[in-house]
Amino acid sequence: MERIHLKDKYFVPYIPYERLEKAIDDVAERINHDFKNFDGIPIVLCVLNGSILFTGELMKRLNFPCEFSSVRLSSYEGTLSTGITRKVLGLTSSIKGRTIIVVEDIVDTGKTITDLYALLLDAGAEDVKICTMLLKPEVYKKDLKLDYVAMEIENRFIVGFGLDYDQLGRNYKDIYILDKRTEEKAPMKHYLIFGPPGAGKGTQAAKLVERFGLRHVSTGDLLRRQIAEGTELGLKAKHLIDQGLLVPDEVVEGMIAAELDANPDVKGFLFDGFPRTTAQAEHLDTILADRGRKVDAVLSLAIPDEMVFERIRHRAQIENRADDTKPEVIQNRIDTYHAKTEPIAAFYKDKGVYQEVDGTGTIDEVFEKLCALM
């Protein structure tokens, strides 16, 4: 039995099938004993979906004549004569005057089983016996007597042997328990992708966020969106971007805090083109620390200036970025990078999170190197 993975959770082995079999043997023996001289034919009633496997195992062990039927309880809705706002769905044969053995997978607070008990008597059942595979005695607070309990368990979330987590896990023959380690959320990761214009930051970021389930935050893209939407901020930014100059720190800093708070459920963030000045790097540290978080790694793509020109000229033929068209603007972007952005490398080297990768290989080669670092 190994740890199993269902959606966002992990489950570890809890009750092996052999123990379940033994418990089912015992409970079946008690039912056989009680029904040995029973004058009539009881209906074994499987409560879907959870008790499907248990009912099958139990039925194989019953040695007196019995019929089988299955039901499901509706969720709470319109009022019935019992005062219970649920209905028994799927009951095909009449149960008037019959003895029913209800088979449940698990009883915790007892709400479902007490509702079902009342609804079956209301539908004319002569007698209703209850058999459950599992009982959580810590949380069962009802007076209703449970005639047959195969096994008692602690109040923990379980799957397997018919029991599910969001409809998954019913098929396992053993029972698993939620792995407590996965109940504690993994800390969010924060990566920076760093490098000169055209180094491949955007290209690699798109692939990395897909591989690692991160949120891609490109300040360049955010600013271009503002420009496209014609906002006041966009108009101001356009003027500077078109010259290959940086927009003021406060403008991008506001965008970053908003992105962090708008995405509380992601595994982490990959910042592309931010921070670009030492002041921005310090600001990022502060807003992350305010949230109990930190920069985990800075992935720096190293490429020579000549290659920057080559790549940007190539991109200008495909995309339509205003700052890609004029050589003097490209040169300005490169100069701004060396003057204002490159010094950040020392800031992160001091913290021991700076990692440099040769950015001159093919896109896939660079990607594999970055993945290895992450």
Ligand code: AP5
């Ligand atoms: P921003 O959008 O960040 O531009 P940039 O830093 O100049 O970088 P690029 O987006 O041009 O290059 P990239 O590294 O993403 O490369 P890409 O993957 O596209 O910023 C734009 C402007 O906004 C700034 O100048 C500034 O004014 C302002 N701004 C943004 N953030 C700011 C901030 N924090 N503070 C202040 N101002 C800010 O690749 C380039 C090309 O090469 C593509 O065609 C690609 O297909 C190709 N390519 C990529 N990798 C390879 C490879 N390995 N082999 C061959 N080709 C490759």
Ligand code: MG
């Ligand atoms: Mg980019």
